[in-house]
Amino acid sequence: MPIAAPPPPVRDPVFKVDHLSLAFPGERGRPPVQVLRDVSVEVDRGSSLTLLGPSGSGKSTLLRCLNRLEEPPPGTVFFNGRDITTLDPLDLRRRVAMVQQTPIVFEGTVRDNLGVQPHPERLDLSEARLVRALEAVGMEAHFLDREAATLSGGEKQRVVIARALIGGPEALLLDEPTSALDPPNAALVVETVVGLRESLGLTVVAVTHQAELLRRLGGCFLYLVGGAVQAYECIDGHSDAITDARLQAFLRGESPAAVAAR
Amino acid sequence: MTGGVIDLDLRQVGLAILLIAVVIAVSVRQRLGLERDLAVGTLRAILQLYLVGFVLTWVFARAYWWWVLLILAVMAGIATRAAVARLKKPPPGAHAVAALALSLSTAGILVYVIGVVVQVRPWWTPQYLIPIGGMILGNAMTSASLAGDRLQADLRNRAAEVEARLALGFSGREAVQPMVRAALGAAMLPTVNGMMTVGVVQLPGMMTGQVLAGASPLVAVEYQLVVVVMLAAATAIASLLFVRMATARYLTPAHQFRRHLV
Numbered sequence: 001m002p003i004a005a006p007p008p009p010v011r012d013p014v015f016k017v018d019h020l021s022l023a024f025p026g027e028r029g030r031p032p033v034q035v036l037r038d039v040s041v042e043v044d045r046g047s048s049l050t051l052l053g054p055s056g057s058g059k060s061t062l063l064r065c066l067n068r069l070e071e072p073p074p075g076t077v078f079f080n081g082r083d084i085t086t087l088d089p090l091d092l093r094r095r096v097a098m099v100q101q102t103p104i105v106f107e108g109t110v111r112d113n114l115g116v117q118p119h120p121e122r123l124d125l126s127e128a129r130l131v132r133a134l135e136a137v138g139m140e141a142h143f144l145d146r147e148a149a150t151l152s153g154g155e156k157q158r159v160v161i162a163r164a165l166i167g168g169p170e171a172l173l174l175d176e177p178t179s180a181l182d183p184p185n186a187a188l189v190v191e192t193v194v195g196l197r198e199s200l201g202l203t204v205v206a207v208t209h210q211a212e213l214l215r216r217l218g219g220c221f222l223y224l225v226g227g228a229v230q231a232y233e234c235i236d237g238h239s240d241a242i243t244d245a246r247l248q249a250f251l252r253g254e255s256p257a258a259v260a261a262r
Numbered sequence: 263m264t265g266g267v268i269d270l271d272l273r274q275v276g277l278a279i280l281l282i283a284v285v286i287a288v289s290v291r292q293r294l295g296l297e298r299d300l301a302v303g304t305l306r307a308i309l310q311l312y313l314v315g316f317v318l319t320w321v322f323a324r325a326y327w328w329w330v331l332l333i334l335a336v337m338a339g340i341a342t343r344a345a346v347a348r349l350k351k352p353p354p355g356a357h358a359v360a361a362l363a364l365s366l367s368t369a370g371i372l373v374y375v376i377g378v379v380v381q382v383r384p385w386w387t388p389q390y391l392i393p394i395g396g397m398i399l400g401n402a403m404t405s406a407s408l409a410g411d412r413l414q415a416d417l418r419n420r421a422a423e424v425e426a427r428l429a430l431g432f433s434g435r436e437a438v439q440p441m442v443r444a445a446l447g448a449a450m451l452p453t454v455n456g457m458m459t460v461g462v463v464q465l466p467g468m469m470t471g472q473v474l475a476g477a478s479p480l481v482a483v484e485y486q487l488v489v490v491v492m493l494a495a496a497t498a499i500a501s502l503l504f505v506r507m508a509t510a511r512y513l514t515p516a517h518q519f520r521r522h523l524v
Binding site: 027067069070085089090091094098100104116118163164 | 426427428429518
């Protein structure tokens, strides 16, 4: 009796990028700029993907295609198996939260900021929920009544993360979330993101060069140069296990030209 | 003498223009370097005003409604070009946006003022329609370009804030609402300030004209009141229309912000 082959592992990608190419219109009659060239990648539920590459390599644009802040061509980006250009963009963005490089806080207190939501009436914004939201990013309840403008950069960024997570998204996109912060504040944000990913089982896609965040996130790494995928590797554990020579060289801080030569 | 006004002959006008010599003398002594512009400006003022004088004399003598409307249309066209020329970075399709905002606001207010308030019969009497239409257009033009400039500057400086709101799941219109509000405020402020001091600091041009023409100051005041509220309405409606239509150019149907346009 033949032995049945083990079933292939069940793949459940939250995001699937399928041969995505994107060009921006050139300014004042100049030719269009090719930002992404034939990029394909999948991100499994609860896992993480880190986008790496020199500046201008299309990392942020790829990230912005995932919540449709940029418009990918139909049939190239899928969320939970559905072409995102067929989804309601507002609904998509409530399920796929994003944190940007510069923490944007609005006028008012931290409490006011947590309440800046498109449909506050549909959310639980009770005192207990707000306190829990702050605790989840490592901040104490007394911060609720602080003017958001008076917070430090790291505190602002953690409030932004708390605000993004209050609606209960499935995935979190991070666009260089620590690069505008000093090292101690960056470390706090790294701690917050890694902790949240584990406690909430969030799917995380991040653009970052921050070594500590890379190391702690682990998961998969996609290395882009000039909008094209140069290297892709998934690891168990942390980034010290990376074997790809180009990824290793990039993470060591070698110049893009030196990396390409490998 | 015609009516209550002392008729001026060419010699008297020449004497008035001599005043420009004083200005030129100041410019030369203080090395302002404005002599050439002053001379050109004076020449242009002479030519443009005489040209308008001849055209109006001609139209007043014919008094056909289509001539009056044609003149208003030409004025609206010139105002559109001037409004767009004053914008530092016009949005795409700025001419169409400005033309619509200026002509719709002017037409609406003209119909109300001429037909309902003053009740001019026949409605196209050029002595009323052309100067009143010109005043409305002038204010609409200034407020539309003030609003447009402020909108573009705010969208550029606060682009991250717009995208932060979009990423939270707000609609495009909600995301730019703070910038729309600032632009409308900037456009309306000069008019509101003007209403505070009207008549106290200076007699407005129209009132001066009517008093010179022998009208009773009370009649002149009543007309001036109509003019003040009419111009306030023109400012509000033109800037609102312009900002609403211009805002739509900066957004896509999928609630994306076209950052490269600001």
